[in-house]
Amino acid sequence: MSASFPSDSVGLVTPQTATFESPLALACGKTLERFELVYETYGMLNAERSNAVLICHALSGHHHAAGFHSADELKPGWWDAYIGPGKVIDTDRFFVVSLNNLGGCHGSTGPGSVDPQTSRQWGPTFPVMTVADWVHSQARLADRLGIERFAAVVGGSLGGMQAMQWTIAYPERVANAAVIAATPRLSAQNIAFNEVARQAIRSDPDFHDGWYADHGAIPKLGLKLARMIGHITYLSEHSMGSRFGRDLRSDQLNFGYDVEFQVESYLRHQGDTFSTRFDANTYLLMTKALDYFDPAGQYDGDLAAALAPADCPFLVVSFTTDWRFAPARSRELVNALLRAGKAVSYVNVDSPHGHDAFLLPNDQYESIFGSFMRRIDAELNGGTN
Amino acid sequence: MRADLELIYDWVPEDARILDLGCGDGTLLAALARHKSVTGYGLEIDPEGISACLTKGVNVLEQNLDDGLGNFVDDACDLVIMTQALQVLRRPDTMLDEMLRVAPECIIAFPNFAYWKHRLHLTFRGRMPVSRSLPHAWYDTPNIHLSTFQDFAKLCRDKGVTIVDEAVGSAEHEGHWTSRLWPNLFGETAIFRVRRGR
Numbered sequence: 355m356s357a358s359f360p361s362d363s364v365g366l367v368t369p370q371t372a373t374f375e376s377p378l379a380l381a382c383g384k385t386l387e388r389f390e391l392v393y394e395t396y397g398m399l400n401a402e403r404s405n406a407v408l409i410c411h412a413l414s415g416h417h418h419a420a421g422f423h424s425a426d427e428l429k430p431g432w433w434d435a436y437i438g439p440g441k442v443i444d445t446d447r448f449f450v451v452s453l454n455n456l457g458g459c460h461g462s463t464g465p466g467s468v469d470p471q472t473s474r475q476w477g478p479t480f481p482v483m484t485v486a487d488w489v490h491s492q493a494r495l496a497d498r499l500g501i502e503r504f505a506a507v508v509g510g511s512l513g514g515m516q517a518m519q520w521t522i523a524y525p526e527r528v529a530n531a532a533v534i535a536a537t538p539r540l541s542a543q544n545i546a547f548n549e550v551a552r553q554a555i556r557s558d559p560d561f562h563d564g565w566y567a568d569h570g571a572i573p574k575l576g577l578k579l580a581r582m583i584g585h586i587t588y589l590s591e592h593s594m595g596s597r598f599g600r601d602l603r604s605d606q607l608n609f610g611y612d613v614e615f616q617v618e619s620y621l622r623h624q625g626d627t628f629s630t631r632f633d634a635n636t637y638l639l640m641t642k643a644l645d646y647f648d649p650a651g652q653y654d655g656d657l658a659a660a661l662a663p664a665d666c667p668f669l670v671v672s673f674t675t676d677w678r679f680a681p682a683r684s685r686e687l688v689n690a691l692l693r694a695g696k697a698v699s700y701v702n703v704d705s706p707h708g709h710d711a712f713l714l715p716n717d718q719y720e721s722i723f724g725s726f727m728r729r730i731d732a733e734l735n736g737g738t739n
Numbered sequence: 740m741r742a743d744l745e746l747i748y749d750w751v752p753e754d755a756r757i758l759d760l761g762c763g764d765g766t767l768l769a770a771l772a773r774h775k776s777v778t779g780y781g782l783e784i785d786p787e788g789i790s791a792c793l794t795k796g797v798n799v800l801e802q803n804l805d806d807g808l809g810n811f812v813d814d815a816c817d818l819v820i821m822t823q824a825l826q827v828l829r830r831p832d833t834m835l836d837e838m839l840r841v842a843p844e845c846i847i848a849f850p851n852f853a854y855w856k857h858r859l860h861l862t863f864r865g866r867m868p869v870s871r872s873l874p875h876a877w878y879d880t881p882n883i884h885l886s887t888f889q890d891f892a893k894l895c896r897d898k899g900v901t902i903v904d905e906a907v908g909s910a911e912h913e914g915h916w917t918s919r920l921w922p923n924l925f926g927e928t929a930i931f932r933v934r935r936g937r
Contacts, residue, residue: 667798688800689810692780701789701801718786725793733796 362438364396364421381484392461393453397445406501409452410509410516413640416460419452435715442724447731457483459633478564485647489519503527510534510712515647521664532669535712537683539648548641551580555634573634578625585624590675590708657690667697669726673711742908743848743928756816761824763788765797805829808837819845826882839935851929853887888923904932
């Protein structure tokens with residue numbers, strides 16, 4: 355590890371690619387004949403292969419969860435605050451696996467990949483993925499890495515849904531699950547926000563029904579709007595208020611429609627940055643995966659029945675000011691787990707940061723999440739502490 | 740383990756499914772899980788207590804007891820335990836109903852306000868008692884519903900709840916002859932084991 359990285363960083367990391375040549379049947383009825391998954395690992399797999407932790411990413415996430423890709427990289431991976439030596443997910447104790455999901459735009463097979471049937475980019479014809487599809491593909495990656503059972507499957511937001519799905523689809527392969535800032539299904543309001551984001555993208559003249567790559571175009575405006583809408587739902591009224599208030603960029607009103615308030619400037623900046631680094635078809639696909647997730651759907655809405663196969667201790671965490679996936683949604687999950695008689699712990703962490711809180715440093719969150727992970731580590735090493 | 744917890748530990752049957760209301764750092768649940776194969780959940784609101792439970796592998800839910808036990812179905816477990824929490828609840832009487840809805844039996848421990856030292860304190864100093872079991876001043880105490888050994892026994896009678904066992908304890912000794920003869924006077928902590936119905 356280079357000395358230029360912080361001592362609690364996993365340091366320099368190199369993504370790897372796993373290629374799978376056997377077909378993967380998808381929920382939509384289609385099949386991926388072959389696919390690639392890009393992933394990173396941190397820490398060492400122990401001799402018993404029992405200390406692996408799977409990190410599942412959220413809507414705009416990817417495999418780069420911790421460390422740096424180069425000495426020049428300004429920002430570390432998206433969950434670096436929680437993954438590293440001595441951190442909550444302690445890479446001195448655990449072997450951490452973090453991948454880019456199918457349909458993503460960071461290297462795993464997705465809309466930007468070439469469809470072997472047509473020899474052109476999949477574009478909008480890439481199959482709509484579900485959380486269950488992702489979990490099946492992640493299980494393939496686990497097979498490849500020789501991981502029979504994860505010590506923990508962990509995720510925030512859409513990642514939490516994947517952790518939930520793991521306990522239903524592969525209960526024997528999950529020793530513990532941490533479901534953070536998630537929901538057992540989207541509300542009508544959640545779906546409505548996603549639909550506005552999708553419409554923003556699809557109505558951009560540069561979208562070309564998803565074939566924008568063929569036209570050498572990028573639907574930047576649509577992506578920007580989608581991100582601006584999404585970003586509002588990630589923050590709380592309080593965090594926006596305390597960060598920007600009604601502050602103006604200049605010291606007077608201009609009686610026009612250019613950027614005047616700081617919050618406008620911030621949102622536009624977030625949208626602009628996102629529109630150049632994220633793929634529109636992937637964004638559409640990810641929001642659909644969110645909308646479709648509803649494990650209770652096949653059980654007449656009985657979430658406890660859906661969770662019946664689960665066979666591991668759960669840690670469920672929500673954040674007080676999260677209104678995207680509010681604490682009440684996490685409690686729905688907790689109460690279903692209670693009805694199903696499962697081992698579950700739940701904490702509603704006090705944070706002003708809304709949905710984004712799951713990514714940010716927070717003493718209480720670190721303490722409870724860290725205690726959960728230390729217990730897992732203690733059990734792996736034979737002690738119950 | 741605290742004296743009242745030791746006694747409760749002995750009262751809990753093997754393999755019981757329990758709910759511990761105000762479980763603190765999870766000491767009781769952890770000991771019961773390890774030695775009596777008890778399963779269950781603790782409810783706690785103190786962040787440090789919650790973290791300690793998680794470290795011990797005790798299932799813990801952040802839940803305020805004043806919000807009730809609505810997320811637990813009838814007969815969700817075999818036994819509900821509540822130590823040193825009765826007196827801080829908004830409605831101890833409805834909590835007793837809730838506990839006996841969720842389980843057929845429950846164990847409740849609380850500070851006995853009729854303990855002789857408390858009586859002396861009030862009688863001779865003319866001020867609200869402050870003691871080892873009631874360490875707060877009147878203005879900052881969380882204890883809003885203090886009661887006595889006999890008060891609780893009466894509540895059980897009024898509600899038609901059967902008292903299976905009763906005991907008093909103190910930090911120094913428990914079951915001393917004086918407290919067995921006059922629990923309301925010599926018991927610092929009252930412990931009741933009650934069952935639904937007569």
